[in-house]
Amino acid sequence: xxxxxxxxxxxxxxxxxxxxxxxxxxxxxxxxxxxxxxxxxxxxxxxxxxxxxxxxxxxxxxxxxxxxxxxxxxxxxxxxxxxxxxxxxxxxxxxxxxxxxxxxxxxxxxxxxxxxxxxxxxxxxxxxxxxxxxxxxxxxxxxxxxxxxxxxxxxxxx
Ligand code: MG
Numbered sequence: 001x002x003x004x005x006x007x008x009x010x011x012x013x014x015x016x017x018x019x020x021x022x023x024x025x026x027x028x029x030x031x032x033x034x035x036x037x038x039x040x041x042x043x044x045x046x047x048x049x050x051x052x053x054x055x056x057x058x059x060x061x062x063x064x065x066x067x068x069x070x071x072x073x074x075x076x077x078x079x080x081x082x083x084x085x086x087x088x089x090x091x092x093x094x095x096x097x098x099x100x101x102x103x104x105x106x107x108x109x110x111x112x113x114x115x116x117x118x119x120x121x122x123x124x125x126x127x128x129x130x131x132x133x134x135x136x137x138x139x140x141x142x143x144x145x146x147x148x149x150x151x152x153x154x155x156x157x158x
Contacts, residue, residue: 002156003090005052009043010148021099021106022113022130023075028104032147035064039074040149041130045095045117046074046081048153053085079120090155092121096129101147106132 017031021041032038046058061084062069062077069077082092095117099106106113110132115125135141141148 002093002154003052003054005048005050005153005155007044007047007049007051007058007151007153008148009040009047010146011038011040012146013144019104020074021109022116023073024109024112024116026104026106026109036062036069036072036074036077040147041097041099041113041117041151042074042078044149044151045097045121045153046078048095048151049078049085049092049121049155050081052153052155053088053090055081055084055088075116075120078117082121085155086158089158091158092123092127092153093156094127094129094154095121095123095151097131097149097151099130099132099147099149100135100141101132102134102137102142102144106130 011032013030014033019026019028019031020037020039110130114128114130118125118128
């Protein structure tokens, strides 16, 4: 039996923060605002995994009011959430992400982002797909105010 979950996350671009996606620091004029390191790829994937397992969501596991998670490494949070997934009797088999942003161009980085997301959930990089696209200049993403990430994860009974 397999189960599928979906996750979504968005973060606002600000000056003076690093841009971290999949645990990879990507050179850019702006980073993402957030209580943790604001790794929107890790957050969306975490919610997809938790959703597939019926194990709650990232906000319930790691409240942004908790000082313990201030500046947190979201890859570490992903690993902790995956322990919950495994405790429910599942393991990840595949994930697919779409990152929606105008800039920077992510094409040179998608394989490293995929590798960064795959390792903490016991997958090979080839089992995590990361795609980037623009929002054709429309809306908050089009204006360069922030990014959004959609993730889908598939689990099977361990
Ligand atoms: Mg987030």
